Amino acid sequence: MPFFALEFKMTMSGLKTLKLEDPSNIQWELKLKCSSCGDVPDRWRYVVANESEPIPGSRGEANYIEKCKGCGHLNTLSILEDCFKPYVEDKNESWQPVMIMDSRGFEPVGFGQASNWIADTNDSSSTFNEISFSSSEDWADYDSQTNEPVSIENFESRFQVVKNPHKK
């Protein structure tokens, strides 16, 4: 049962730290492939870390459960609520993990829109909220304290298999 990290890469200008205001309640827009049969439905699935449902035939719960229409396999996915990470300016333009999923049967293959992120700046006490961006949509604003533009451009995302972060 692999763990996948969602990683971001972007060009942040004028911003120091980009993070989620309320990570447990954010809706993650994902495309998910069935590992058993390889089927990738061409639609977004929305996964929220603090919304769980019981897994049929098990005592466990998961944030997202779906029986594959192709092969009938019951696939589940959960977001680890203690593993959210900010995107930081120190490693600007490098891949940085922002979220980790425990996936049983799904392989995440696509990430849509990032919404409701907040950022603070390098040179002033300004903060920005309700930041949204995607691979096709940059974000830009203006720091009224420094009279400098701030922006997020060249956004890319990917998924990487990682070790169980709870296993030391």
Ligand SMILES: [Zn+2]
């Ligand atoms: Zn399948």
